[in-house]
Amino acid sequence: MTNEKGRFGIHGGQYIPETLMNAVIELEEAYEHYKNDPEFNKELEDLLNDYAGRPSRLYYAKKMTEDLGGAKVYLKREDLNHTGAHKVNNVLGQALLAKKMGKTRLIAETGAGQHGVATATAAALMGMECVIFMGIEDTVRQALNVYRMRLLGAEVIPVTSGTGTLKDACSAAFKEWTNRISDTHYCLGSVMGPHPFPTIVRDFQAVISKEIKEQCLEKEGKLPDAVLACVGGGSNAIGTFYNFIEDKEVKLIGCEAAGRGVNTAETAATIATGKLGIFHGMKSYFCQDEYGQIAPVYSISAGLDYPGIGPEHANLYDTGRAEYVPVTDEEAVEAFEYLSKMEGIIPAIESSHAVAYARKLVPTMSKDQIVVITISGRGDKDCAAIARYRGEDIHE
Amino acid sequence: MSKSIRDAFTNGKAFIPFITCGDPSLDITEKLVYAMEGAGATLIELGIPFSDPTAEGPVIMAADERALSAGTTTDKVFDLVVKIRKNTDIPLVFMTYANVVFSYGIEKFAAKTKEVGVQGLILPDVPYEEKDEFDEVLSKYGIELISMIAPTSNERIKMIASEAKGFLYCVSSLGVTGVRSTINTDIGGMIKLAKEVSDIPCAVGFGISNPETAKKMTEFSDGAIVGSAIVKIIAEYGENCVEPVTKFVKSITDAI
Numbered sequence: 001m002t003n004e005k006g007r008f009g010i011h012g013g014q015y016i017p018e019t020l021m022n023a024v025i026e027l028e029e030a031y032e033h034y035k036n037d038p039e040f041n042k043e044l045e046d047l048l049n050d051y052a053g054r055p056s057r058l059y060y061a062k063k064m065t066e067d068l069g070g071a072k073v074y075l076k077r078e079d080l081n082h083t084g085a086h087k088v089n090n091v092l093g094q095a096l097l098a099k100k101m102g103k104t105r106l107i108a109e110t111g112a113g114q115h116g117v118a119t120a121t122a123a124a125l126m127g128m129e130c131v132i133f134m135g136i137e138d139t140v141r142q143a144l145n146v147y148r149m150r151l152l153g154a155e156v157i158p159v160t161s162g163t164g165t166l167k168d169a170c171s172a173a174f175k176e177w178t179n180r181i182s183d184t185h186y187c188l189g190s191v192m193g194p195h196p197f198p199t200i201v202r203d204f205q206a207v208i209s210k211e212i213k214e215q216c217l218e219k220e221g222k223l224p225d226a227v228l229a230c231v232g233g234g235s236n237a238i239g240t241f242y243n244f245i246e247d248k249e250v251k252l253i254g255c256e257a258a259g260r261g262v263n264t265a266e267t268a269a270t271i272a273t274g275k276l277g278i279f280h281g282m283k284s285y286f287c288q289d290e291y292g293q294i295a296p297v298y299s300i301s302a303g304l305d306y307p308g309i310g311p312e313h314a315n316l317y318d319t320g321r322a323e324y325v326p327v328t329d330e331e332a333v334e335a336f337e338y339l340s341k342m343e344g345i346i347p348a349i350e351s352s353h354a355v356a357y358a359r360k361l362v363p364t365m366s367k368d369q370i371v372v373i374t375i376s377g378r379g380d381k382d383c384a385a386i387a388r389y390r391g392e393d394i395h396e
Numbered sequence: 397m398s399k400s401i402r403d404a405f406t407n408g409k410a411f412i413p414f415i416t417c418g419d420p421s422l423d424i425t426e427k428l429v430y431a432m433e434g435a436g437a438t439l440i441e442l443g444i445p446f447s448d449p450t451a452e453g454p455v456i457m458a459a460d461e462r463a464l465s466a467g468t469t470t471d472k473v474f475d476l477v478v479k480i481r482k483n484t485d486i487p488l489v490f491m492t493y494a495n496v497v498f499s500y501g502i503e504k505f506a507a508k509t510k511e512v513g514v515q516g517l518i519l520p521d522v523p524y525e526e527k528d529e530f531d532e533v534l535s536k537y538g539i540e541l542i543s544m545i546a547p548t549s550n551e552r553i554k555m556i557a558s559e560a561k562g563f564l565y566c567v568s569s570l571g572v573t574g575v576r577s578t579i580n581t582d583i584g585g586m587i588k589l590a591k592e593v594s595d596i597p598c599a600v601g602f603g604i605s606n607p608e609t610a611k612k613m614t615e616f617s618d619g620a621i622v623g624s625a626i627v628k629i630i631a632e633y634g635e636n637c638v639e640p641v642t643k644f645v646k647s648i649t650d651a652i
Binding site (some may be wrong): 002015016017018019020021022083094168178276277286290291 | 418451469493499500526528537545546549550570573
């Protein structure tokens with residue numbers, strides 16, 4: 001019999017060392033209290049609006065729509081948020097919660113560096129100490145973000161174990177939390193990990209779909225036919241999906257990082273290639289071998305280079321409510337270049353995975369249909385890496 | 397018939413060394429089991445390597461990596477225990493992570509564990525709240541799922557101890573496994589709470605690296621668990637580790 005707490009279907013749970021159990025229980029109790037506290041919610045809303053720049057725009061991509069010749073394309077501009085990505089939505093919520101809990105120190109993992117930058121930003125804003133764990137590979141791929149985090153006053157610890165990527169950064173952050181709990185909040189960046197993190201992060205990111213719904217109704221008088229987002233752990237995707245889950249006519253499509261292809265070992269497409277497992281505090285789908293050893297996954301996108309997927313996504317997949325499609329490095333890079341030239345918007349390489357799938361999907365739809373793509377972050381951070389991918393060496 | 401976990405605690409203080417199977421090779425693991433038993437170990441923790449051992453410090457993480465690079469798999473570990481059981485009846489427990497057992501199939505893993513003659517299982521990423529999923533299957537096969545208490549457990553200690561089986565693993569310090577210079581936790585107090593609700597033997601682990609600390613820890617507990625300090629010797633001596641490990645184990649069992 002499995003524990004029912006924090007479950008999404010069979011997924012989720014709290015598979016963590018005993019040392020952390022009281023910490024997650026304390027977090028859950030604090031969250032259950034503050035999520036209904038008008039003062040907390042007012043404070044958070046003010047921060048999101050005045051500091052982070054919400055609501056983010058829902059932009060009609062006219063040229064892209066004309067070019068693809070199918071459904072109308074809207075872009076949900078999370079790239080326009082302060083710090084340049086959706087990550088800030090969750091971080092402001094968690095940092096405020098941590099502060100209310102009396103914590104004085106934030107720790108976090110980061111892949112592409114966007115969550116690390118957002119956490120460092122919130123820590124600076126709220127006068128908290130901040131330590132970011134980042135895979136050594138990613139500190140190279142995303143050197144600019146390492147500098148930004150340090151500039152914001154955070155300590156960045158390169159993680160050399162394992163594949164030196166997001167999974168290892170996440171393990172290192174969990175270990176640090178085990179080591180120092182009383183003054184420290186682990187500001188987890190995605191809808192993953194043990195309960196209550198998948199729920200907390202989802203609730204803080206749900207503002208994305210809440211706004212899409214309002215904005216789409218205002219502009220078009222109806223709901224979109226499909227919403228698309230990239231999926232690593234899945235925080236911008238769950239944010240994009242959440243308020244549409246009950247609206248069965250809205251298709252929910254998550255775009256996974258297939259790396260060099262789902263038929264190669266160099267992929268991070270969890271739904272396409274993973275199987276049910278238990279890791280990083282949760283039961284969900286993971287890329288792993290026949291003995292349950294976690295696979296050394298690969299994607300050009302540091303933010304999607306993770307061997308698992310959040311438990312709520314795993315359940316949305318099981319129930320058929322959402323579909324998950326793999327997108328290769330090459331397709332994502334082409335989409336990165338496409339959106340830059342077509343709309344004058346440089347999307348993060350993560351978000352480019354969703355743009356890439358939209359390029360295939362939109363032409364198959366009719367002109368009276370609507371597709372919303374969440375541009376989870378901006379692509380400035382990726383320019384050097386994409387240039388390298390195209391054989392050009394630029395110095396930042 | 398092998399001895400039970402309880403038997404490890406019947407003759408004075410228990411000493412429980414941990415080694416990672418297949419580090420540096422399964423042959424050496426087999427030799428270490430016999431040598432450590434000869435040096436006075438009363439129960440042995442056999443680690444089944446995992447790619448991402450989230451409760452381990454750098455020493456045991458590196459051991460897991462070495463073992464996996466050497467081609468160690470869960471099935472090869474089972475085969476190793478079959479060999480070991482031809483030569484000793486010392487109680488054995490597996491130490492691994494939830495995904496290793498889950499991906500093998502909990503039922504299949506439990507059956508195989510019983511078949512080869514291992515008495516217990518430690519899963520550091522399966523806390524009290526999640527244990528039924530594993531325990532309900534393991535107990536059908538008479539395999540004892542070991543419970544852990546930590547310095548942060550506080551009011552959870554009695555709840556955990558009341559359902560604990562085999563022995564209660566008392567985590568001495570915050571953080572991950574690894575050698576520590578001092579242990580500041582009130583372990584005596586933790587164990588007292590546990591003993592109020594259960595007569596379960598209590599063994600202390602995490603951070604014990606020398607005979608003095610082992611002795612101090614067994615003053616208020618029923619046994620000491622040592623992992624990283626032994627794995628460190630294995631890392632240093634490789635194929636030639638049996639003699640120095642034996643010496644080290646002897647120094648601890650002499651002290652406690």
